[in-house]
Amino acid sequence: MDCDRMVLNVIMIMMVMCCLWTVVISPCASADDDDHVRLQHSLRKHAGSLSFLVVGDWGRRGNYNQSQVALQMGRIGEKLDIDFIVSTGDNFYDKGLTSVDDSAFEESFTKIYTAKSLQKQWYTVLGNHDYRGNVEAQLSQILRKMDERWLCFRSFLLNAEIAEFFFVDTTPFVDNYFTDPKDQTYDWSGVLPRKNYLKKALQDLESALRESSAKWKIVVGHHTIRSAGQHGDTQELVNQLLPILEANSVDFYMNGHDHCLQHISSVSSSNIQFLTSGGGSKAWRGDITELDEDNLRFYYDGQGFMSVELEPTNARILFYDVFGEILHTWRAFKDISTI
Numbered sequence: 001m002d003c004d005r006m007v008l009n010v011i012m013i014m015m016v017m018c019c020l021w022t023v024v025i026s027p028c029a030s031a032d033d034d035d036h037v038r039l040q041h042s043l044r045k046h047a048g049s050l051s052f053l054v055v056g057d058w059g060r061r062g063n064y065n066q067s068q069v070a071l072q073m074g075r076i077g078e079k080l081d082i083d084f085i086v087s088t089g090d091n092f093y094d095k096g097l098t099s100v101d102d103s104a105f106e107e108s109f110t111k112i113y114t115a116k117s118l119q120k121q122w123y124t125v126l127g128n129h130d131y132r133g134n135v136e137a138q139l140s141q142i143l144r145k146m147d148e149r150w151l152c153f154r155s156f157l158l159n160a161e162i163a164e165f166f167f168v169d170t171t172p173f174v175d176n177y178f179t180d181p182k183d184q185t186y187d188w189s190g191v192l193p194r195k196n197y198l199k200k201a202l203q204d205l206e207s208a209l210r211e212s213s214a215k216w217k218i219v220v221g222h223h224t225i226r227s228a229g230q231h232g233d234t235q236e237l238v239n240q241l242l243p244i245l246e247a248n249s250v251d252f253y254m255n256g257h258d259h260c261l262q263h264i265s266s267v268s269s270s271n272i273q274f275l276t277s278g279g280g281s282k283a284w285r286g287d288i289t290e291l292d293e294d295n296l297r298f299y300y301d302g303q304g305f306m307s308v309e310l311e312p313t314n315a316r317i318l319f320y321d322v323f324g325e326i327l328h329t330w331r332a333f334k335d336i337s338t339i
Contacts, residue, residue: 036204037156041121043083050160051080054306056088056222056256057127058280059108065303065322066281067112072324073305074115080307083160084120085113088256088277089127089170089222091152096133096187100142110147124152127222127256128171128186135187154190155201157208163310164214166205170221170255172197173236202240209248215312215334217250222257226267226274228299229258230287246270251315251332254306259283261306261319263298263330273332275317277306298328 043050053073060066077085092104130138137143143150154169171177172191177184191197209217223234225242234257245253246268256278264274283303302321309316315332 036208037153039123039151039156039158041084041158041160043161048162048312050162050308050310051082052084052086052308053077053080053082054086054088054254054275054277054308055280056276056278057090057259057282058087059090059092059104060281061104061107062112064282066108068322069280069303069305070112070115070118072320072322073113074117075324076305076307076320077115077117077120080309082117082120082307085118085122086165086220086254087122087124088220088254089125090129090256090278091124091127091138092133093129093281094132096130096135097137099134100137100140100146102133102137105143105146109150113149119149121151122149123158123165123167123220124150125167125220125222126152126154126169126171128174128177131171131177131186131188132184133187135189155204159214162214162312163216163218164208164212166208166217166219166250168205168219168221168241169201170223170234170237170241172201173240174223174234175236198240202244205241206244206248209244209250212248216252216310216315217248218252218254219245219250220254222255224255224257224274224276225253226264226295227258227276228262228264228289228296229260229276229278229301230284230289231258232289245272252308256280260287260302261298261300261304261321261327262296263317263319263328265295265297267295273317273330275306277304277319279303279305279322297330300327 058066092108138152156167158165177186225237226233250272252273252275254275258276259278261279262276266272285301304321307318313334317330318326319328321327
């Protein structure tokens with residue numbers, strides 16, 4: 001009887017642990033089959049609230065203060081009891097991963113983000129530096145077997161109950177990577193023919209946004225749409241992606257690429273907020289371009305990350321520096337009659 005009771009207790013504990021962190025992938029996709037992947041993240045906390053961290057441009061084996069940023073992420077993650085982490089790309093410098101056996105995965109990810117609060121799901125997009133390596137390696141399920149936190153697809157949808165996230169593979173949109181790559185080599189396997197790839201990506205995004213009834217709509221990509229940083233606006237995304245976001249009442253566009261932290265409000269009649277979290281490691285001091293001050297809410301040319309707290313009628317966004325100090329806070333509210 002005692003043995004049976006012990007077995008029953010073990011089963012109950014395992015069931016409780018499974019309920020704490022549930023990610024359902026539908027359809028079950030692989031590196032060779034990431035066609036409009038849909039994920040479901042069941043929240044651990046009471047219904048109606050969601051909190052997560054956003055970090056980008058980080059993978060440097062702990063160098064350039066990556067380890068220090070990770071330390072502060074762990075502290076804030078515990079304080080907010082976060083549900084997951086969003087990575088805005090450029091996950092491994094300087095040229096992505098060479099293969100699934102590349103030591104950079106462990107040395108830049110597993111051994112860096114060790115805090116208990118960061119042992120949650122990481123939802124990850126690819127950046128341009130990731131495309132300079134073996135893209136299929138980052139998309140491989142083998143990495144998830146090595147570290148179950150890791151989930152990376154080209155473009156995918158995440159339903160987190162009160163919010164839906166639309167992750168977009170932005171690197172193939174940028175013309176210069178194809179027409180003037182200079183001394184860089186990009187892994188375009190799975191992308192060519194490019195015209196068809198981009199057309200489908202835009203169609204899938206537009207369809208998903210149109211069908212969404214989420215209280216908050218959040219689009220995540222690596223490249224900037226609006227930016228006062230080194231790269232500035234990504235004109236291809238302004239022309240092709242932004243109109244879809246504006247037409248479908250997107251609340252936030254979150255990105256990396258520029259190694260800074262910034263918040264820009266939409267210049268149009270839409271209420272989109274452009275949020276850059278690209279300070280996960282190396283930053284570019286003093287690198288800022290001119291932008292209409294009425295739209296630039298915040299800019300920091302240093303390292304750090306962002307936190308987001310969501311409830312049905314309000315959002316709270318904070319930016320932190322490498323010491324965990326709050327640099328910028330912004331709140332958004334929704335009319336309860338519209339949700």
